[in-house]
Amino acid sequence: MNEFLSETTEEALDSGEVIDSMTDIVACLNTSDSIQRFLLDIHCILQKVTYADNFYVVLYREDGSLTFPYFHDVKDDIDPEDLEALSLDEIAHSLTAYALQSQNVCNYTTEQLNEMVAEGRLNIIGTVPKQWLCFPLVNRNNFMGAFIIQSYRREDEYSGVIVDVLFTISHVISSALDAFNNQQALVEANTVLQNYQGELEIKVAERTQELESSLAELQKEIGIREALQQRLEHEALHDTLTGLTNRKFLFRELNNLAERSKRGSVTVHILYLDLDDFKPINDNYGHHSGDIVLQEVAKRIQGELRVYDVLCRLGGDEFVVVLSDPLEKSVLMQICSRLITCISSPIQLEGGQQVQCGCSIGVANNNGVFSAEALLKCADSALYSSKELGKNQAYFYEQASV
Known part of the structure; x- marks a missing residue:
């Protein structure tokens, strides 16, 4: 014994x-x-x-x-x-x-x-x-x-x-x-x-x-x-201001999905969000008010997503949503439309003032095997196009093969 x-x-x-x-x-x-x-x-x-x-x-x-x-x-x-x-x-x-x-x-x-x-x-x-x-x-x-x-x-x-x-x-x-x-x-x-x-x-x-x-x-x-x-471990993977997951968590999730794409069919949609006219809020009302806006925007975005969808704050006023389901473009457009609408609603500050900011979205999806960096770069490029076309809208990166 x-x-x-x-x-x-x-x-x-x-x-x-x-x-x-x-x-x-x-x-x-x-x-x-x-x-x-x-x-x-x-x-x-x-x-x-x-x-x-x-x-x-x-x-x-x-x-x-x-x-x-x-x-x-x-x-x-x-x-x-x-x-x-x-x-x-x-x-x-x-x-x-x-x-x-x-x-x-x-x-x-x-x-x-x-x-x-x-x-x-x-x-x-x-x-x-x-x-x-x-x-x-x-x-x-x-x-x-x-x-x-x-x-x-x-x-x-x-x-x-x-x-x-x-x-x-x-x-x-x-x-x-x-x-x-x-x-x-x-x-x-x-x-x-x-x-x-x-x-x-x-x-x-x-x-x-x-x-x-x-x-x-x-x-x-x-x-x-x-x-x-x-x-x-939690703090290493989350944003301290909004409580959302952070860049490190995002790349860990995307890299896991990228590895799965090498072994079978995986569908990944990236929604790259950037707030429109956020800088004037910081300049006119101060960074504390800017933080209030970012926290409220984070809550609103979460309210439009499912519990298992990935939402992270990439940094500053940039957010990324990862949807790992086969979704038609029309459905993605509906999701983007809801996000733009909810974000654009007035936000109450501590002093009683109300501010508004818009949202531009770049959308990209994989086409078979992909890499996290390349797919996120495509979504960023689509976001840039959305900004160039007038902001407060979504633009789809049509040729994503990453």
């Missing part, structure tokens, strides 16, 4: 599973009656996250010596009491002691371990693993020890993603271990000082609440980042 977990963890792992694991670690505070049971529960939780058959914990005593409260290994069946019996000299040159000196995450392969042994930097007790990970346990600047996970199967058992996740979990284990030690100390003191029972329970609850609050903050932060990512 653990082999299956190792092969699928990186695919299935998500922030929700990590948070659930952290929550389970906090829950161990209320179910464990000894340090061994507490670490056994943590071991079981880690096995749900990644391959962790080989797992042990080393802690510092108050006198600076090392103790091994939990040890589980599929290769070396070492009794924790035997580890406790090792001399200080033997422990001082062990791989565990060597890693503890750095107080950082260690990630060694067999090759690296053999090189360090050959250089006389350390001695390895037991079987040399394929991959060996050590995560420091630090809480409030107090270096308590470390937990070790190792694999005898592969040198790439634990990817960078898994190492990062385990490092994150190590912070929760450190806090939970500190809370557990405090809790155990409080329970022992409670047997002597019954009068302080209420106060002791409050302190335990406060420590547990701090951990749960930290997990809640982590979950909140993940939500904020996801919302920010969605907002940034």
Whole structure:
């Protein structure tokens, strides 16, 4: 089962599973009656996250010596009491002691371990693993020890993603271990000082609440980042003034349609709109009034289109409509006529004044395979012709073959 977990963890792992694991670690505070049971529960939780058959914990005593409260290994069946019996000299040159000196995450392969042994930097007790990970346990600047996970199967058992996740979990284990030690100390003191029972329970609850609050903050932060990512993606594809899609969105849509035209029949009609006599509004009433006009025009155009038609503000007072249906020229003319009529209606400004602007439209459609740039250029050329012929009308680019 653990082999299956190792092969699928990186695919299935998500922030929700990590948070659930952290929550389970906090829950161990209320179910464990000894340090061994507490670490056994943590071991079981880690096995749900990644391959962790080989797992042990080393802690510092108050006198600076090392103790091994939990040890589980599929290769070396070492009794924790035997580890406790090792001399200080033997422990001082062990791989565990060597890693503890750095107080950082260690990630060694067999090759690296053999090189360090050959250089006389350390001695390895037991079987040399394929991959060996050590995560420091630090809480409030107090270096308590470390937990070790190792694999005898592969040198790439634990990817960078898994190492990062385990490092994150190590912070929760450190806090939970500190809370557990405090809790155990409080329970022992409670047997002597019954009068302080209420106060002791409050302190335990406060420590547990701090951990749960930290997990809640982590979950909140993940939500904020996801919302920010969605907002940034939306802003990158939309015009901030009108809320319409922008040039980047337009070319993404047209390029997608152009690719489809290479594989089958696709009909695309481009309506290139430019407001007539918009500059005098800006000059006479100010740019703020001009913005009001652009926002109102955007709403009016949207009101004449279907929900799935594409409407974007290309820039300034230019708008583009993309219709991806087979439509007769007479139908397109009706659509253009409605757009010109609705845009030409008076627009109320904030000061009570009314202004009007017209609209010229250039229309172009594809003839089989096309490119986004070429089709838009044809619509722009038709718009220029519409302006030249007197404005406030639609002109069709008849020879579009792009």
